[in-house]
Amino acid sequence: MDDVTDAIADPVRREILAMLRGTSLTVNEIARRFTISRPAISRHLRVLRESGLVRDEVRGRQRFYTLDPAPLAELADWIGRISAxxxxxxxxxxxxxxxxxxxxxxxxxxxxxxxxxxxxxxxxxxAALRTARGRTAHPHERREDTA
Structure with missing residues (x-):
């Protein structure tokens, strides 16, 4: 899990993962979308490949990279346990x-x-009653008749 968290800590690598979602791209296709050099993109792809988030496949003279989200499942499970x-x-x-x-x-x-x-x-x-002394008596009070 540490390799995965280290890999996704970099914003360029997170963008590469988003680009590879549902498709396969070559290093040149990926590098065209960034302002950094192609060798820098290759280093990012190496980190992603070593963490297991990206797989590469050689087809003819080109290497295609695809997303493998399986290593993210362990991280997602851990986040779920922590946040629940x-x-x-x-x-x-x-x-x-x-x-x-x-x-x-x-x-x-x-x-x-x-x-x-x-x-x-x-x-x-x-229904309060007046007593002989002039005060009002509550009906539940005991009255004394002074007549």
Missing amino acids: PAGWEHRLDALETEVRRTRRERAGGARVDRTRADEGRAGQDG
């Missing part, structure tokens, strides 16, 4: 979601209960 939440992190995320949902449900239910209680209190407040 660990098992317990995933479970904690699920727990957090469940806690928020439950709170939302309870808050919605509490609002309904509070509204009903407020409506009941309004009726009780209207």
Whole structure:
């Protein structure tokens, strides 16, 4: 995997890999698309070939280069393992979601209960009684009659 990461670390080599996706090209066809020299392109191709990302095939007097994405699978798997939440992190995320949902449900239910209680209190407040001392007594309070 280190050879693959070293190979794709260079932007020129990444561009070569993109160029070879789905096609075969000669070193001259690749070099025409860059401002760097043909020997520099050959060195980049050698690094890509040694990492296993590029295969070369001689046809007559020309060497054709093709992309071999197989070595990228190990790197992609490693990136997937690193970037995915660990098992317990995933479970904690699920727990957090469940806690928020439950709170939302309870808050919605509490609002309904509070509204009903407020409506009941309004009726009780209207029926509040005045005591002999002039204060308002709540219907649930014990009254003392002083008459």
